[in-house]
Amino acid sequence: MASKTASAQQVVRIDTTAPTLTMNVPKANDIVSDPVGYAISGTAVDFGIGLDSAAAVTYSMTSYGSPEASGAAGLSGSSWSEAIAFSGEGTKVLTVSASDYLGNTTTLSPVTFFLDL
Secondary structure, three states, X not given: OOOOOOOOOOOOOOXXXXXXXXXXXXXXXXXXXXXXXXXXXXXXXXXXXXXXXXXXXXXEEEEOOEEEEEEEXXXXXXXXXXXXXXXXXXXXEEEEEEEEOOOOEEEOOOEEEEEOO
């Protein structure tokens, strides 16, 4: 009786590192005086499995503690941006997060800026 053996090899990649995220616009304490076409923007890079392209970068903005805008920003290469609409003047607080395909997430510290028409 002949003895048969088989072997298989599989490479497993482990990614526990969250994406790198920056925000270029707005900067802390910016004063926005012309909100028409105003866009938030920055960069997002993931050196592991890759960014979740459908919702790689998400944002939420509050005004005096109440939700004002939220959604997914458009991503092109490592740059993200999104035009946002304002419901009124005042203090705005923007939070931005980036996630990769495995759910590793980076959230930037909230940025406070102002709309003064």
